[in-house]
Structure formats: C-alpha cells, structure tokens
Amino acid sequence: xxxxxxxxxxxxMNLYGSYANLSVLRxxxxxxxxxxxxxxxxxxxxxxDLSDADFLFMGAGTxxxxxxxxxxxxxxxxxxxxxxxxxxxxxxxxxxxxxxxASITDADGTVFPALGLAAFTSVQGRTRFVEDVYGxxxxxxxxxxxxxxxxxxxxxxxxxxxxxxxMGWGNTGQRTPEGFHRGNVFASELTGPLLVKNPRLxxxxxxxxxxxxxxxxxPAGEEGRWAAAGYAVTAEQLRLRSEKR
Numbered sequence: 001x002x003x004x005x006x007x008x009x010x011x012x013m014n015l016y017g018s019y020a021n022l023s024v025l026r027x028x029x030x031x032x033x034x035x036x037x038x039x040x041x042x043x044x045x046x047x048x049d050l051s052d053a054d055f056l057f058m059g060a061g062t063x064x065x066x067x068x069x070x071x072x073x074x075x076x077x078x079x080x081x082x083x084x085x086x087x088x089x090x091x092x093x094x095x096x097x098x099x100x101x102a103s104i105t106d107a108d109g110t111v112f113p114a115l116g117l118a119a120f121t122s123v124q125g126r127t128r129f130v131e132d133v134y135g136x137x138x139x140x141x142x143x144x145x146x147x148x149x150x151x152x153x154x155x156x157x158x159x160x161x162x163x164x165x166x167m168g169w170g171n172t173g174q175r176t177p178e179g180f181h182r183g184n185v186f187a188s189e190l191t192g193p194l195l196v197k198n199p200r201l202x203x204x205x206x207x208x209x210x211x212x213x214x215x216x217x218x219p220a221g222e223e224g225r226w227a228a229a230g231y232a233v234t235a236e237q238l239r240l241r242s243e244k245r
Contacts, residue, residue: 002035008058009069016191018059018093028206043072050079060094077115089184089208097187098122120156133168134238142200143235146190167242199227
C-alpha cells in the first residue's frame with residue numbers, strides 16, 4: 001500500500017524543525033510495511049490535484065514567511081476545503097494553523113484574508129509568548145506536551161485540539177484551549193515538533209490514515225517504545241511544574 005503525502009512549502013515553512021511531524025508519520029507507516037510518497041508543493045508551481053492525497057501538511061514559518069505562504073496557498077482553497085469535508089487527514093503546524101481561519105491581522109494592523117476553512121481570526125502583536133505547554137485533548141487520556149513561541153491571539157476557535165491547558169499559552173491567553181480540530185483536520189501552534197513529542201497523537205493520525213484505506217495500524221516497535229519513554233519523562237516533569245503554579 002502506498003500513501004500520498006502533500007507537503008506544502010517545505011523550504012518556506014520549515015521553522016522549529018516542524019518538517020519532522022511529516023517525517024515521523026512517514027516512518028510510522030513505513031514501519032507498518034507501507035510505502036509513502038511525499039509530493040512537495042513550492043510557491044508558484046503549477047497547482048496540483050489534491051483529490052487523491054492521503055495527507056496534507058504545512059509546517060511553521062516566521063510571520064513574514066507565513067504571509068508569503070498564504071498568498072500562494074489561497075489558490076488551493078477550494079481543494080483544501082473539499083478535502084477537509086471529505087475527511088482527508090491534514091496537519092497544519094505552528095503559524096500554518098492561522099492560514100485555515102478567516103483572517104490574519106499583522107502587528108501593523110494589515111488584515112489578510114485567509115482560507116476560511118474555519119471562522120476563527122488571528123491577531124498578531126509585538127509581544128511573543130514563549131513557554132512550555134501541558135494540556136489535554138478529548139481524543140485520548142494522555143496529556144499533550146509541547147513548546148509555544150508565537151505572537152498571536154486566535155479568537156473564535158469552536159473546536160480546539162487541546163480542550164484544556166493547565167500550563168502555558170493557548171489560543172487566546174494563559175491556560176486557554178489551544179489549536180483547532182475538526183473531523184480529520186488537526187492544527188496547533190505547539191512545536192516540539194508536535195507528533196514527535198506526543199506519540200499517542202502520532203498514532204491517532206496514523207490510525208486515521210490506515211482506517212481510511214481499510215487497514216489496521218500495528219503497535220509501534222522499538223522506536224515507538226523509545227518515543228513513549230521520552231514522552232513520559234517530559235510529561236511527568238511538566239505535570240510537576242504545573243502543580244506548583
């Protein structure tokens with residue numbers, strides 16, 4: 001079985017090593033015996049067909065690069081919205097999350113219309129919020145961990161990925177819900193990268209990919225056990241810190 005991944009702007013949107021979200025997902029499927037083809041989409045290249053894609057991904061970028069990505073990404077708006085409605089799994093990491101909303105307002109007050117897959121809006125300021133994050137999701141019982149470095153407040157997210165944040169900055173402020181999740185669309189400003197630091201979330205996404213092809217996802221092998229051990233250390237330390245606040 002071959003899966004087709006579409007990676008939007010791998011050179012432009014590559015901050016914080018967020019490409020590793022795609023890499024670790026690819027390795028998880030390859031370890032299960034499947035092939036994965038990654039199609040790179042570069043700015044200005046001919047628009048490709050997303051109708052047969054198994055997974056869409058865009059990583060994080062600076063606020064300036066985010067606007068450059070948005071200017072090109074708008075031409076895929078209809079295709080991405082159709083893919084989301086049909087259940088195609090996708091992950092938008094870091095500042096790429098903001099492209100899915102209705103608009104982005106930069107620190108100078110300029111408003112950039114965004115994709116409109118959801119109705120939330122992003123407003124960027126000149127203060128950065130930099131800290132560890134510890135929270136939870138409704139998808140599974142394990143905690144979600146990550147690191148936040150952003151300058152935006154995201155208002156109007158009705159279905160966040162992290163429904164509770166007990167330590168760190170969420171969409172609108174300290175200890176507010178974080179990210180966006182609807183259907184098989186996953187988005188979060190957490191870095192780490194997110195799927196690398198959270199093996200349970202990695203399995204959630206990989207499992208969706210497999211089930212859509214009528215396949216089962218076997219348990220992770222030795223690499224997965226090492227990832228789980230690393231996660232456990234991080235989660236425990238952040239839990240202890242959160243209890244002291």
